Every structure is written in structure tokens, then in C-alpha cells.
Amino acid sequence: MIFNSFDFVVFLIPVLVLYWLFFKKTAVAQNILLLMASIFFYAWADWRFLFLLIASILINYYLGLKIHNTLKESKQKMLLNIGLVFNIGLLVYFKYFNFFYEGFYKIINVFGTDLEYNTLSILLPLGISFFTFQTLGYLLDVYNEEIEPSNDLLDFSVFIAFFPKILSGPIERAGSFIPQIKKKRELSYATSVDGFRQILWGLFTKVVVAENCAAIANPIFNNYQDKPGSVLVLGAFFYAIQIYADFSGYSNMAIGISKLFGLQLTRNFATPFFSTNISGFWKKWHISLTTWMMDYVFTPLSFTLRKLQKRGLVISIVATFILVGFWHGANWTFIVFGLLHGIYFIPLVYSGTMNTSDIMAKGKWFPSFKEIYKMMALFVLVMMTDVIFRVDSVAMALDYFKGVFSSSIIEYPASYINANTLMIVALIGFFMLVEWVNREKKHDFEISNYNVYLRWSSYIFIFLLILFFGRSSDTFIYFQF
Known part of the structure; x- marks a missing residue:
């Protein structure tokens, strides 16, 4: 039941009607409905792992309370370690077991043992990377006394299972989300309109930009061996736009849907392609994951290695981004992806420019x-x-x-220079133009300050683009992570 499906619309409308007409009197009533809707939504996606989600909620809720209420530091640390082992253990088993299992046997067979092995058929629970990072962050924040633990199981359950973010984030922090659901939400016209606006933009980004880019990128990657270098460059270009439009579109829809319930999720993308260095890019790309890794991996690691000065900083950054890559999946490609991004930071570290990543051309129409x-x-x-x-x-x-990087890179890609490709490039250009205009605002389609005629003209125009150029899709790229 993805956001751009008819099934989701049929699910969402009754939940919204019930929420604002019959469950609006208290925060408890609103949260009960949100939890029921979230359980139904997750069970619809894959009911087999519903009990795993419930077990994760109950165990982490109990551990958070025990860590806070325990006076002995040694026992607090023991309880935290239990939580870390449990949560990381879930990820390792369901997501990485076969990777390590296969790697172990390959290492043994290097010495000539020639042992046979079969990987296990382990299904990956949807959203496990996202809700597990939320529970890990929660326990660490409680242990470090950054937040008070939730003493209400209902509130904590909604924090973990809230359906707009359960499958692909953003990765929320308890300190910002739980206080919102403790209070009764009031229906706000301005917030709801902004939510619909963000949903519309996310839908355009997904079904028009991402899916049209996929229509070119996927065939190229699936048959890259017989393509000239110029076509492979086109494939790389359209895939880079595809993955950004796909994930940012999902995030905008998730945030917009949450606004309809009076709840604000973390912004996950902030026009990252308008960055001038890799540090600025990662401050604007998958923000909830980047900040999580910076807070819970990079910061303690760099503190431990502070005596090594810049070398310690480099080691901390590279190690953090290897984990960022590995978070995406059990494949060496993700590890290499993360390693390279970590390496890209090294010139910034030694030049002292790692933190110079302001908004490009701030306050201006055109960059230099x-x-x-x-x-x-x-x-x-x-x-x-x-x-x-x-x-x-x-x-x-x-x-x-x-x-x-062959001589064929200069070959004219005649079969790809056609009206369809030019149309997709024009759609990408419009997409980037809107993001450029709104790069200093709260989200990519924040046009509340425009006059009413311009706003409605924009809505109608984008709706028509969706109607005429949108492509159907049954998944989001980041569901696999």
C-alpha cells in the first residue's frame, strides 16, 4: 500500500475523517486511532513481521524505563548493552546474516577446504532499518540523559509505528516526536493545506520525475554491456535524478501526510544537488540518517580519536560513511559506496573547509x-x-x-536523443527550477506566500503534469532498505 496507490487513498481518507471528527477530543483517543491505523498499515504491507514490530516496541519501551529508573551505572550500562545487542541483532540476522555467513565460508575456502554451503532464505522485514535506528537512538538518548523515557506505552508505540514513516523514514528522534503526540492536536487549515501541497509535490516528484527517469535508466543498467560510453553516462545521469526524486518524493509525501494529522516529521532532503562540496551534500541528503550517524557514530568516535587530530577526524568520517553505506544493504557495493563518500571528505578536512556549506547564492536569484x-x-x-x-x-x-571511460564516450547517442528524452529533460529542468526557487524555504514546494491565483495555477499545472506524464509504480527504491 504505497502512497501513490488507490489503496492508500481508500485507507487514508477514513482514518482522517475518524481522527478529526470522532477521535479529536483527547490526545489518547487520537493516539489510539493512529496506532490502530499504523498496525493495519504495517500488517497490510507484510503481516508476517507484525509480531516482530510489536516485540521491538515492548522490549525497547521496557528497557528505556529500566535504564532511567536504575541508579547503579553498571546496571544501566548492562541494560543499554542488552538493548544494543537486541536491536543490532535484529538487523544483523534479518539483513546481514547471509552476507557474513557467505563471507565466512569464502575465507575458509581460500585455504583449500572447499566446503559447500547454502545461504538461508531469510525475508527482510519492511522498515526494519528505520524503526530499529529509532529504537537504538531512543535507548542511547535515555542512557545519556538527553531525554526522559516515555512512561506511556501508547505514546511510545505511536512513535515507533506511525504509518507515514514506518517503511522508509524519516528516522525520527523521540525528543522531537513524542512531545507532539502527548498533546491533543488541533485541526489547522494552514498546516493541512501545506501538507496537501507537500503531498502534491512529492507525488509529482515520484510518478513524473523518478518514474520517467527510471524508464531510461533501468534498460541501460540492465543491458550496459552492449552500450557505448555516452549512453552509460546518460544512464548514470538519469539514475542519479531517479533515486533522488524517488526518495525525496516519498519523504515529502510522508511529511505532508503527517501534517494532515497535526504532526511534523523531520525534513529529509533540502535540495542537496545545490551544494558545492560533499559536506554540504550530506547535510542535505537523507538528513535523518546523516544526523543519526553523526550523533551516534561520528561524534563518539571522533572524541575517542581526538588525540590523532586530523587523522582521527578522517578515520572517524570514513568509518561513519562505511556504516552509512552498509546500512543500505548487505553488499560490497554499498560498502564501497560509503567508503568513497568518506574519502571525498579528506580534502575538506585538511583544507579546513568541511563546515563551509551554506545555501548556494543565498538571497540571490543566480549563483556565481x-x-x-x-x-x-x-x-x-x-x-x-x-x-x-x-x-x-x-x-x-x-x-x-x-x-x-572508453573511446565510445564521444559517440553520439542517437537512439536516445528523441522527443521522449527531451521531454524528460524538460521535466527534470522544471523540477530543479522549483527546488532552486524554494531552496531557502521549509520545503521544496513552500509557496504559501504567493498570491492565491499563482498558487492555484501552480497546483493545476502540477496536477496536469501528473495526469499526462505520470507513470504507475508499485514500489519505492528505499523500501528495500
Whole structure:
């Protein structure tokens, strides 16, 4: 039941009507409905793992209370370690077991043992990477006395299972989300309209931009061996736009849907392609994951290695981004993807420019030539690194790059220069123009300050683009993570 499906509309409308007409009197009533809706939504996606989700909620709720109420520091640490083992253990078993299992046997067979092995058929629970990181962050925040633990199981359950974010984030922090659901929400016209506006933009981003890019990128990647370098570059370009539009579109819809219930989720994307260095890019790309990794991995690691000065900083960054890559899946491609992004930070560390990542051309309509050059160079770097993210193996990535950096890169891609491709490029251009205009605002389609005629003209125009150029899709890329 994805956001751009008819099934989801049929699900969402009754929940909204019940929420604002019959469950609006108290926060408890609102939260009961949200929890019931969230359980139904998750069970619809895959009922087999509903009990795993419930078990995760109950165990982490209990551990949070015990950590807070225990006076002995040694026992607090023991309870935290139990929580870390439980939550990380879930991820390792369901997501990474076969990766380590296969790797173990390959290492043994290097010594000539030639042992046979079969990987296990382990299904990946939907959303496990997202809700597990929420529970991990919650326990760490309670242990570090950053927040008080939730003493209400209903509130905590909604925090973990809230249906707009359960499958693909954003990864919420208890300190910002739980206080919202403790209070009764009031229906706000301005917030609801802004929510619908963000849903509309997310829907356009997904079904028009992402899916049209996929229509070109997927066939190229699926048959890259017989394509000239110029076509492979096109494939990399359209995939880079596809994955951004797909995930940012989902995030905008998730945030917009949450606003309809009077709840604010974390912004997950902030026009990352308008960055001039890799640090600025990651401050604006998958923000909830990046900040989680910075707070819980990079910060303690860099503190531990502070005596090594810049070398310690480099080690901390590279290690953090290897984990960022590995978070996406059990494949060496993701590890290499993360490793490269960590390496891209090294020049910034030694030049002292890692934190210089302000909004490009702030307060201006046009960037400088220097900013344009840096932005385009960064885009190409990210685009080519995304190839590793897209393919199934490192060997395939190397083969793809071999094709790109061949003499055929200057070959004219005649079969791809047609009206359909030009139409998609025009849609991408419109998409980027709107993001550029709104790059300093709260979200990519924040046009509340425009006059009523311009606003409605924008809504109608985007609706028509969806109607005429939208493509059907039954999944989001990040559901697999």
C-alpha cells in the first residue's frame, strides 16, 4: 500500500475523517486511532513481521524505563548493552546474516577446504532499518540523559509505528516526536493545506520525475554491456535524478501526510544537488540518517580519536560513511559506496573547509560561475558514485566504468536523443527550477506566500503534469532498505 496507490487513498481518507471528527477530543483517543491505523498499515504491507514490530516496541519501551529508573551505572550500562545487542541483532540476522555467513565460508575456502554451503532464505522485514535506528537512538538518548523515557506505552508505540514513516523514514528522534503526540492536536487549515501541497509535490516528484527517469535508466543498467560510453553516462545521469526524486518524493509525501494529522516529521532532503562540496551534500541528503550517524557514530568516535587530530577526524568520517553505506544493504557495493563518500571528505578536512556549506547564492536569484562549477563537479562525482550503488556487484561497477571511460564516450547517442528524452529533460529542468526557487524555504514546494491565483495555477499545472506524464509504480527504491 504505497502512497501513490488507490489503496492508500481508500485507507487514508477514513482514518482522517475518524481522527478529526470522532477521535479529536483527547490526545489518547487520537493516539489510539493512529496506532490502530499504523498496525493495519504495517500488517497490510507484510503481516508476517507484525509480531516482530510489536516485540521491538515492548522490549525497547521496557528497557528505556529500566535504564532511567536504575541508579547503579553498571546496571544501566548492562541494560543499554542488552538493548544494543537486541536491536543490532535484529538487523544483523534479518539483513546481514547471509552476507557474513557467505563471507565466512569464502575465507575458509581460500585455504583449500572447499566446503559447500547454502545461504538461508531469510525475508527482510519492511522498515526494519528505520524503526530499529529509532529504537537504538531512543535507548542511547535515555542512557545519556538527553531525554526522559516515555512512561506511556501508547505514546511510545505511536512513535515507533506511525504509518507515514514506518517503511522508509524519516528516522525520527523521540525528543522531537513524542512531545507532539502527548498533546491533543488541533485541526489547522494552514498546516493541512501545506501538507496537501507537500503531498502534491512529492507525488509529482515520484510518478513524473523518478518514474520517467527510471524508464531510461533501468534498460541501460540492465543491458550496459552492449552500450557505448555516452549512453552509460546518460544512464548514470538519469539514475542519479531517479533515486533522488524517488526518495525525496516519498519523504515529502510522508511529511505532508503527517501534517494532515497535526504532526511534523523531520525534513529529509533540502535540495542537496545545490551544494558545492560533499559536506554540504550530506547535510542535505537523507538528513535523518546523516544526523543519526553523526550523533551516534561520528561524534563518539571522533572524541575517542581526538588525540590523532586530523587523522582521527578522517578515520572517524570514513568509518561513519562505511556504516552509512552498509546500512543500505548487505553488499560490497554499498560498502564501497560509503567508503568513497568518506574519502571525498579528506580534502575538506585538511583544507579546513568541511563546515563551509551554506545555501548556494543565498538571497540571490543566480549563483556565481564559481558556484556553478563546484555544483556541477560535485553532481558528476555523486552521479558516478551512484553507479556503484545501483549495480549488483563491484565487478559490474568496474565494468560499467570501463565502458564509460572508453573511446565510445564521444559517440553520439542517437537512439536516445528523441522527443521522449527531451521531454524528460524538460521535466527534470522544471523540477530543479522549483527546488532552486524554494531552496531557502521549509520545503521544496513552500509557496504559501504567493498570491492565491499563482498558487492555484501552480497546483493545476502540477496536477496536469501528473495526469499526462505520470507513470504507475508499485514500489519505492528505499523500501528495500
